[in-house]
Amino acid sequence: QRKIRIGIAGYGNLGKGVEMAIAQSPDMELVGVFSRRNPADVQLLDSNIPVHAQNDIAQFRDQIDVLILCGGSKNDLPEQGPALAAMFNIVDSFDTHATIPEYHAAMDSAAKPAGYTAMISVGWDPGLFSLNRLYGEAILPVGATYTFWGKGLSQGHSDAVRRVPGVKAGVQYTLPAEAAIERVRNGELPELATREKHKRECYVVLADGADAKEVEQNIVSMPHYFADYDTTVNFISEQELRRDHAAMPHGGVVIRSGTSDAGTTQVMEYTLKLGSNPEFTAAVLVAYARATWRLNQSGVIGAQTVLDVAPGLLSPKSGAELRKELL
Ligand SMILES: NC(=O)C1=CN([C@@H]2O[C@H](COP(=O)(O)OP(=O)(O)OC[C@H]3O[C@@H](n4cnc5c(N)ncnc54)[C@H](OP(=O)(O)O)[C@@H]3O)[C@@H](O)[C@H]2O)C=CC1
Numbered sequence: 629q630r631k632i633r634i635g636i637a638g639y640g641n642l643g644k645g646v647e648m649a650i651a652q653s654p655d656m657e658l659v660g661v662f663s664r665r666n667p668a669d670v671q672l673l674d675s676n677i678p679v680h681a682q683n684d685i686a687q688f689r690d691q692i693d694v695l696i697l698c699g700g701s702k703n704d705l706p707e708q709g710p711a712l713a714a715m716f717n718i719v720d721s722f723d724t725h726a727t728i729p730e731y732h733a734a735m736d737s738a739a740k741p742a743g744y745t746a747m748i749s750v751g752w753d754p755g756l757f758s759l760n761r762l763y764g765e766a767i768l769p770v771g772a773t774y775t776f777w778g779k780g781l782s783q784g785h786s787d788a789v790r791r792v793p794g795v796k797a798g799v800q801y802t803l804p805a806e807a808a809i810e811r812v813r814n815g816e817l818p819e820l821a822t823r824e825k826h827k828r829e830c831y832v833v834l835a836d837g838a839d840a841k842e843v844e845q846n847i848v849s850m851p852h853y854f855a856d857y858d859t860t861v862n863f864i865s866e867q868e869l870r871r872d873h874a875a876m877p878h879g880g881v882v883i884r885s886g887t888s889d890a891g892t893t894q895v896m897e898y899t900l901k902l903g904s905n906p907e908f909t910a911a912v913l914v915a916y917a918r919a920t921w922r923l924n925q926s927g928v929i930g931a932q933t934v935l936d937v938a939p940g941l942l943s944p945k946s947g948a949e950l951r952k953e954l955l
Pocket residue numbers: 637638639640641642643662663664665682698699700701702704721722723724749750751752753754755783784787788790905906909
């Protein structure tokens with residue numbers, strides 16, 4: 629059986645992570661990377677893999693089985709997603725939670741008429757955390773679900789910060805309220821508002837001539853990303869950013885605290901501890917690229933999410949080999 633042929637659209641932290649994850653997937657091959665920049669300016673880990681201009685991507689439709697979109701959710705995917713879903717089977721990590729329904733509809737309208745499969749919002753949140761919220765609510769219907777992230781670097785929020793006019797570079801850390809986590813773990817089933825669960829800290833390098841107050845106001849008031857949180861913006865130099873903020877650790881936990889009819893307390897927890905947010909997210913994208921190809925080959929087309937995928941489709945194993953996981 630031939631290898632699954634993968635393309636990458638957009639080469640940043642996530643694109644680089646996908647390149648790494650494919651190198652760990654013997655049933656896949658990376659046939660090319662597509663970038664909006666001049667291909668000569670894009671350095672891959674493996675210099676033998678060709679880099680093409682994004683505008684030329686249509687020429688590669690018969691050479692790619694699944695295209696993994698690694699653009700930013702704030703500005704890139706809303707535009708690139710539907711255009712590419714009409715030409716390829718795609719997997720993306722779209723994570724602007726509030727607008728996922730609209731994005732799902734746009735991707736379905738693009739992919740379905742063309743017979744492609746669009747696997748959207750793959751990663752850990754949305755993604756694996758979404759799956760575990762579903763498990764919790766399906767298995768413990770009487771209870772409450774809590775999601776806490778960090779302390780760590782959110783790539784979606786860092787991308788959003790970098791898109792603000794006047795920001796030359798930047799990152800965002802998410803800090804969970806430890807007291808709130810304690811109350812949940814004690815089974816208190818607390819009612820927690822968004823602002824009571826996390827704080828957000830941004831570190832920004834200002835572009836020359838930019839107004840710091842204006843940049844700060846643009847960030848803290850940003851809908852879907854910062855408006856509902858207590859957010860601080862710290863202005864630092866490029867040297868400090870490179871020295872102190874190059875790593876991208878993250879993680880979090882989904883907790884379902886519920887009771888069975890006898891009043892017995894049951895708690896489900898799913899935890900991630902990530903040395904590299906992008907490298908882990910990319911590994912999830914690559915596993916779901918395997919499932920996307922299999923689904924398309926079996927006639928499942930249009931927009932899909934992790935909630936629609938049988939877990940066995942993620943594994944390179946099959947049959948008895950796969951069922952060893954049950955032993
Ligand atoms: N669902 C989930 O759990 C997760 C989702 N994500 C999503 O992944 C998205 C991408 O994150 P991330 O890879 O960190 O974003 P980056 O900022 O690293 O890259 C985003 C895009 O910017 C362009 N780019 C990258 N580097 C440069 C550069 N040096 N100069 C100019 N342009 C550049 C690339 O496009 P091009 O090559 O075309 O120029 C790239 O596709 C996030 O917005 C987030 O939404 C991330 C983590 C988890």
